[in-house]
Amino acid sequence: MKLSLAAAIGLIALSTIEAVKVNPIPAPVTLQWGKSGPVKFDNNFRIVGPKNAILSKAISRTTKLIKKERWTPATWEEPIPVFKPFPTLSKRADEDEVEDEVEDKVVANTNGGGRVVRTINVEVANLNAELQAGVDETYTLDISSNGKGTIKAKTVWGALHGLTTLEQIVISDGRRGLHIEQPVKIADGPKFAHRGVMLDTARNFYPVKDILRQIDGLAWSKLNVFHWHITDNQS
Structure with missing residues (x-):
């Protein structure tokens, strides 16, 4: 047994x-x-x-x-x-x-x-x-x-x-x-030369820790462009 x-x-x-x-x-x-x-x-x-x-x-x-x-x-x-x-x-x-x-x-x-x-x-x-x-x-x-x-x-x-x-x-x-x-x-190696994400904090509030976490996520996914929309007329 x-x-x-x-x-x-x-x-x-x-x-x-x-x-x-x-x-x-x-x-x-x-x-x-x-x-x-x-x-x-x-x-x-x-x-x-x-x-x-x-x-x-x-x-x-x-x-x-x-x-x-x-x-x-x-x-x-x-x-x-x-x-x-x-x-x-x-x-x-x-x-x-x-x-x-x-x-x-x-x-x-x-x-x-x-x-x-x-x-x-x-x-x-x-x-x-x-x-x-x-x-x-x-x-x-x-x-x-x-x-x-x-x-x-x-x-x-x-x-x-x-x-x-x-x-x-x-x-x-x-x-x-x-x-x-x-x-x-x-x-x-990357399939595409441009691999990015845009984060719009002009119209949407994100705490700093969430922004930093997002950047970490981009790095882990091996992206290479962070487009940060910080300000515009509406904000």
Whole structure:
């Protein structure tokens, strides 16, 4: 009884871990998840890049956000995990005992077998390109099974998108730690050069915190133009 129950719960737990539950938005041009298992992030991981005021501030924001939020996806990508049946009173004691054993195995699995990311290196070919129509915003993000992480871009603006993607795929491991669910290779770039939103505060009142939240949302969606309608004759 216990053996079959443990096996069932173990398979469920491992299948849940192996399934990728989160993908970056918008969908990258190319996205390749590995299959070797989770890659753990050191709690004191660093992001290192060339000297540039905009890039340095972005690196600081990304590092703080990942370490602070430690977020867990609220829903799953396909395939949807299969959960065990709701327990009956007669089986509860046996299942509690088995779950303790499974939990230890699951935690060991999520540790990634010693694969730990301690540094993400950001490489930018041109640090002086201005944010104008037609600027190159492409980037690649590669986190390998051995814990090596790199973001490469031709301009600072592409590197910013790479950092945003990193924020989206590093999640909580459920034990106060961080990991990505599988090694990953991403190559991405915008489909349209102009990607913007207009916010009309001339005719509509928005608290400052809501405006800032809107800007954060634009960044997470990798938009590049914020059209702020602040004043007109009516206001």
